[in-house]
Amino acid sequence: MNQDFPFLNDDPEELKELLQQFENLKSGQSHSFLDEDSFELIIDYYDEHDELPNAMQAAEMAIEQFPYSSTLLLKKANLLIESKKYQEAMALLEKASILDSTDINLYILQTDVYLAMNMHEKAAAILEEQINAFEGQDKTELLLELADVYDDCEEFEKVFDCLKLTLEYDPNNEEALHKICFWTEFTGRNEESIRLHTNIINEHPYNHLAWFNLGTAYQGLKLYEKAIDAYNYALVIDEKFEYAYRNIGDAYIRLRKYSEAIEILKKHLEIAKPEDVIYEAIGHCYERQRKYTQARYYYRKASHLSPSDDKLYYKIGVAYMTESNWENAIKSIMSAIKINKNCAEYLIALGQCYLELDKNKEGLIHLLAAVRLRPTSVNTWQEFIRGLYISGYYDEAIIQLDAAFEKLGHKPALSYYRAAVMFAQGKTKEGILQLENSLQHSPKHVKKLIELDPTLLQHPAVLELIARYKRTTRKKGKEKE
Template sequence: MQISDNDGQYDFSLDRFESMLKTNDILFFDADEFENITYYYLENGKMSKAKKAIKLGLEQHPQSINLRLFHVEVLIFENKLNDANELLESLQEIEPSNEEIYIQKACILSKKNKHTEAINTLLFALNHTADEADVHSLIAMEYMFLEDYEQAKIHFIKCLESDADDYSSLYNVIYCFDFLEQPHQAILFLNKFLDKSPYSEVAWHQLGKQYMSLKQLEKALTAFDYAIISDDHFLGAYMEKGKVLEKLKHYQEAIDNYLITLELEDPTAFAYLHIGKCYDKLQQPEFALQYFLKAANEDPLLDKVWNTLTDFYYKRKDFRKALYYINKAISIDEANVHYWKRFAHINKKLHFYEEAVKGFKKSLDLGNYELETWVTRCDLLLELGEYELAKETLLQAKEFHPEAAEVFYRLSGVSFLINSPSEAYSYLKKATHIDAEYAFIMEELFPEVFKRQSVQKFLNSL
């Protein structure tokens, strides 16, 4: 149901109705006027005024099917589904071929999570509608609720067959292809679609993204170029083109495209960040830092910016500034394992071993069970003289890496240090059995233990 095309008359009716509400006078409006007024209020979320318009409209035009259908919409909005369904049943007896009745019935079924029944009702509505695209869209959404993306895709495509400018359906079709992990099929579909709609900037943009997912960067670049030709103000196309050029190591061209996005709309931290990264690759650190700081100023809650600044200073061995920025990243995303590992390594470089141990412990707690994390934490604990805690760390590491010689040599060494020789020899035997060449670990980390005659004799007997 749409409002009248006669905008001037519509505005006049709306003004009269608003005036009537203020004065409490009862004025007469024909049924079309009430329908247009109600439609306006519903579209603009003014539910209380919509209800008044429906009430007054039905008092003056009790036979109006459209006003009663608007009443159904209100009842559904208020979750009075049984009342809405009863009203629809009565309307169906009067106008059994009115597609809006079946659409609203399907809406109620959908709200009750009866999506298959909703689909069947909408399929019936297809026989009575002049706007098949709208009904196909509703059917597709019900299939989405059922997570049947193949069927959803079919009905979204039918929408596009009726209206190639239905970008909502186009995005939804691509969403289905993506969910089903069908990039090749998506590319075939988009190329056929572009044969009929060669100036669809959205289709070119989506085609480029599909090529990017397959790492076909040159084809992606061509697609984004066509998107820009179709609409030279299409910010998304410039952004994606910049990403492709960055991957192709055409850093200056990438910068040029990111700069265009800054002209088209308000600056984004994302664009500033990537411009900075390109300048960094071009060995222009001053410009890189300038844009990294602009990104941080634009969106101080974007942790990736602070992490990038950490990398920037880490590469230049300015570990104190790197530590400052990784702390900022962690304050935004405390559950990021990568940030905690960087925190640990930076503190290690600064010889802040206790803080480094804390960082590695946090990364382990967050599920990072890489061998390097375990052994580096152990080595720091050895440096701090925390032999019992080092052994406890290694015993945990052994559970995750039962065949890691690095772990068993360290277990042997630390067991010697805490006067557990029988365990120490047992671990040393296991370590040499796994890989005798790693025996240098004993010499590097436990030189005093390594010099013991008994240890030398054991190692020389291998």
């Protein structure tokens, strides 16, 4: 309210006096005169303080005194809309339109009524008919209102079209610039956004939001270098434009330029409030650089800001696992599981840690729990059976392989695992037949066998069979050429 009537910031006593005069008028204690502007102030005060009955009473008394005031009729109509009395509101709006058809609030309120009544097409039609009748800020406001109506109608392409039209008319409108950034990504109309914002920049080269939107459009097309250039121009204009730092960081990560990403994200931390996502992104960059101590440091900083984010504790645990620090990895992964008990990925990691510590029973318990959580996942079965193999439970591994095949059907990795288990059981002939069958169906998955147990390559028959299929595959490849 004080933005509409700034003088009230300087003299709050004036409003106090007006409200007292109104109370006196209501009770019949005073015959003092309140002018139209005073009634408007009183109505707005009660409306903004959610005192709807007082606001409505003030509006009715004002209209009784000033029956030909379109502004007062619009204010009462707005109160009726808030009270969900849509038919009464529309009748007042029609009366107001006869008195003054040049007030854009008339059309915005009509739009509000139609939207409230789920008559979206009529709401859009009202604005579409009136836009060309207005100029300047009024035209811009109606265009933005129309964009919101299209959003309510779920006509998302029209939202983009409307915002584009708004910016062609009013290139520096911040609301439109902010909104079109989202809708460009949502609709995927990056090429149009590039043309639009390039035109804006040609006319208004110091429009930092236009440079930023140009960057996001390039980023949407995976043109990361061009995106970074655009964001940097935005930062030249506004060096504290924090979203530009974030997006540059993301672009560098996509380009796998982790040092550059770390540098720009740390600059973001200097100018903006610390955020968990920024710390997490820096941690990710350090992890990619194999600097696990620094990675954990930033993951921890992220977890301090977001202590209920289980993924952060898991990432700390994975960083420990990469350094074979199994005990600390277990502590971190357990913290993740306390927050989210139903994540098979966490249970698998925990099981792997226990297996590495030769605590096979604990490891298998967690791997089995992962299978129960995700019984249709090949990876969970693969890890569980790998655990049984490592632990020497070959008979149980065969039983679980049968269960997995029954649940999932034929899966190449598990077929190779069956061959490995047969070799471990001393069933060499069956193992060779199983391996040959696996090679016939999916030769490229033989790496699963080698990953499970590299020592199998020391078996002459296994080595000869794999070599033969590799020769056959190469020969077929040359024949196709």
